[in-house]
Amino acid sequence: xxxxxIHTYGCQMNVRxxxxxxxxxRAAGFADAPAEDEADVVLVNSCSVREKAxxxxxxxxxxxxxxxxxxxxxxxxxxGCMANRLGPDVFALVPGLSFSVxxxxxxxxxxxxxxxxxxxxxxxxVPDSERGAEDALPAKDAGAGGPPAPAxxxxxxxxxxxxxxxxxxxxxxxxxxxxxxxxxxxxxxxEAERGAREITLLGQSVMRYGRMGFAWPDDLPSPMxxxxxLPRLLELLxxxxxxxxxxxxxxxHPLGVTPELVRAMREIPAVCAHLHLPMQSGSDRVLxxxxxxxxxxxxxxxxxxxxxGVPDIAxxxxxxxxxPGETEEDFELTRSAMEEAAFDNAFVFKYSPxxxxxxxxxxxxxxxxxxRRRDQVLLADQDARGQRLNDRWTGRTVExxxxxxxxxxxxxxxxxxxxxxxxxxxxxxxxxxxDFVQVRIESAHPQTLFxxxxxxxxxx
Ligand code: SAH
Ligand code: SF4
Ligand code: F3S
Numbered sequence: 001x002x003x004x005x006i007h008t009y010g011c012q013m014n015v016r017x018x019x020x021x022x023x024x025x026r027a028a029g030f031a032d033a034p035a036e037d038e039a040d041v042v043l044v045n046s047c048s049v050r051e052k053a054x055x056x057x058x059x060x061x062x063x064x065x066x067x068x069x070x071x072x073x074x075x076x077x078x079x080g081c082m083a084n085r086l087g088p089d090v091f092a093l094v095p096g097l098s099f100s101v102x103x104x105x106x107x108x109x110x111x112x113x114x115x116x117x118x119x120x121x122x123x124x125x126v127p128d129s130e131r132g133a134e135d136a137l138p139a140k141d142a143g144a145g146g147p148p149a150p151a152x153x154x155x156x157x158x159x160x161x162x163x164x165x166x167x168x169x170x171x172x173x174x175x176x177x178x179x180x181x182x183x184x185x186x187x188x189x190x191e192a193e194r195g196a197r198e199i200t201l202l203g204q205s206v207m208r209y210g211r212m213g214f215a216w217p218d219d220l221p222s223p224m225x226x227x228x229x230l231p232r233l234l235e236l237l238x239x240x241x242x243x244x245x246x247x248x249x250x251x252x253h254p255l256g257v258t259p260e261l262v263r264a265m266r267e268i269p270a271v272c273a274h275l276h277l278p279m280q281s282g283s284d285r286v287l288x289x290x291x292x293x294x295x296x297x298x299x300x301x302x303x304x305x306x307x308x309g310v311p312d313i314a315x316x317x318x319x320x321x322x323x324p325g326e327t328e329e330d331f332e333l334t335r336s337a338m339e340e341a342a343f344d345n346a347f348v349f350k351y352s353p354x355x356x357x358x359x360x361x362x363x364x365x366x367x368x369x370x371x372r373r374r375d376q377v378l379l380a381d382q383d384a385r386g387q388r389l390n391d392r393w394t395g396r397t398v399e400x401x402x403x404x405x406x407x408x409x410x411x412x413x414x415x416x417x418x419x420x421x422x423x424x425x426x427x428x429x430x431x432x433x434x435d436f437v438q439v440r441i442e443s444a445h446p447q448t449l450f451x452x453x454x455x456x457x458x459x460x
Pocket of ligand 1: 049050167168203205252318319320353
């Protein structure tokens with residue numbers, strides 16, 4: 001039986017796609033390789049969002065194809081965003097590549113491509129189709145094989161129509177398409193049956209769910225009286241799949257933070273008090289050039305509405321430094337907006353021009369070393385802020401979804417709170433992955449809480 005291994009770059013959507021591809025392959029009779037260097041088939045699920053991400057995937061592909069000298073039958077396939085960005089050019093960049101398939105076509109095509117590649121075919125290209133994303137990731141396969149994960153992902157919105165000026169995602173992930181709530185429900189149910197206790201609903205701009213080309217089915221009423229699709233979906237999933245004790249959704253956008261959504265976050269107990277709300281910049285001029293559709297005040301209003309409406313909410317963000325023309329003054333505005341928003345965590349990215357995007361037409365005029373400095377300043381600010389915010393949790397008892405031994409120290413376990421904060425604790429006898437435990441927080445670091453387990457709060 002041929003074995004496979006999948007190497008994943010990029011966002012949670014890619015993590016989810018890799019999981020679904022693995023299940024497809026297992027269902028077709030392939031087995032997980034014990035290690036990548038023993039696999040008959042290696043897939044690289046790639047990301048195009050920054051140049052660095054593409055360089056890593058190309059380096060990996062090059063190494064794998066070179067390894068074919070010692071492992072002549074090795075099949076190397078490319079999936080994910082780079083397949084769409086590079087098209088047929090990829091075969092010149094990576095000689096020996098067996099196939100390249102776009103993220104929306106991969107689900108339906110992968111088994112056939114792998115079989116043909118094992119039979120000796122090379123250079124097969126399957127570009128994404130704009131339609132049929134739903135067929136690509138069917139719920140019927142969602143139960144097959146693999147170890148259960150207590151926290152899992154379900155994609156609810158494919159593609160992106162926002163067209164921020166710096167972003168490659170709309171080019172590589174296609175147009176926006178919302179999944180039918182019944183298909184989402186079936187997939188969430190299947191995840192619960194295989195042991196998931198937490199689901200994160202994914203979309204590049206997830207609050208656009210159901211806003212276009214979509215009518216909410218009449219036979220799915222909202223007893224809570226919601227009219228917007230995302231609150232309705234959250235209500236539906238919470239009601240129909242009680243085994244899912246936590247629901248999250250990402251990534252957010254400030255214009256999607258409506259009073260109904262805030263109410264859903266407050267009143268549906270399963271919906272976590274956490275939101276990832278990318279800000280990108282705190283300067284109105286830069287936000288306008290980024291075509292983000294909001295200004296600083298509007299963004300901070302959304303943060304205020306969330307903090308007022310959802311007790312103990314944690315808000316995290318993405319920020320880009322060194323966008324073309326970003327001045328010291330713009331940068332300082334980002335700094336102060338981050339402080340005003342009081343982010344629990346922040347991912348800072350150095351601007352990377354992406355071919356074909358509008359902002360790539362402009363000179364990439366902030367020198368690398370200045371981008372690095374701005375990055376470091378924001379990270380130092382965030383460390384101090386994270387420490388300050390996390391200190392407020394010491395002395396409190398929080399519910400943690402246990403995820404298993406901690407990466408840094410296998411004698412201790414880690415898990416996450418509703419706020420998505422990582423908690424490290426000593427395991428108690430009988431503790432299993434996927435259990436909810438009460439942990440009393442004793443100390444805090446900027447990104448981690450440390451505590452002691454109290455009485456188990458439930459064995460789901
Ligand atoms: N769809 C999500 C994010 C997708 S990409 C959203 O808009 O919220 C994840 C993050 O990468 C973005 O939030 C942004 O901060 C960063 N990013 C996107 N394009 C980039 C680029 N060209 N250079 C640097 N960072 C970028
Ligand atoms: Fe890119 Fe903007 Fe879409 Fe996010 S919302 S994927 S930043 S275009
Ligand atoms: Fe990367 Fe594609 Fe996700 S570009 S961030 S893997 S949508």
